[in-house]
Amino acid sequence: MENHKIFKMAFASVYPHYVAKAERKGRTKDEVDEIICWLTGYDLTGLRNQIDLKKDFESFFAESPSYHPNASQITGVICGYRVEEIADPLMQKIRQLDKLIDELAKGKKMEKILRT
Template sequence: MEKHKIYTMSVASVYPLYVAKAEKKGRTKAEVDEIICWLTGYSQEQLEDQLEKQVDFENFFLEAPKLNPSRTLIKGVVCGVRVEDIEEPTMREIRYLDKLIDELAKGKAMDKILRK
């Protein structure tokens, strides 16, 4: 089976879109970074390094220091698909990230986004 093209896209190529989506709704780049670091376990420095190295989505999640166990609490629909129903692990991680950025842009409180 052929991999979805998002797997080979660099996170750095999509990252500015995440930031723009958040900022358009009055949120910040720092909040986007906090979400990504919470989800993946990357430190701010490690995240910036991954972006600089143009790491693709597949390796970004494979190399993640510690995927947050609370990420399984993320529920809902992204691009017409329920994230909790996605079977393929890498695609599910990508959609978790998409869902968290959507929640940020919709004005949800950070405590709720980070499932505290």
């Protein structure tokens, strides 16, 4: 596994950007939280705990209670890379989350975002 700089970046430092991106497009912080909890298996208390403890992305995903089995259905391009073709498992998880937040900001319905 490559050691990308983002792996050691605090999830708490990026989380406000996810919320801001969604809110700029008329979506809510609650929707961002719902997406993150759906993907990672955290409940809201667990998510807040990870943010409060300033866990890095590596720990945030390693400690996630249950990564969603439908995450493999997250496809498309984010940051110039096809999500489904990213070889590094941690980078793929980070980009899957980025893709879901991007879909939220683009106005997709929550049912589609959550692959239900």
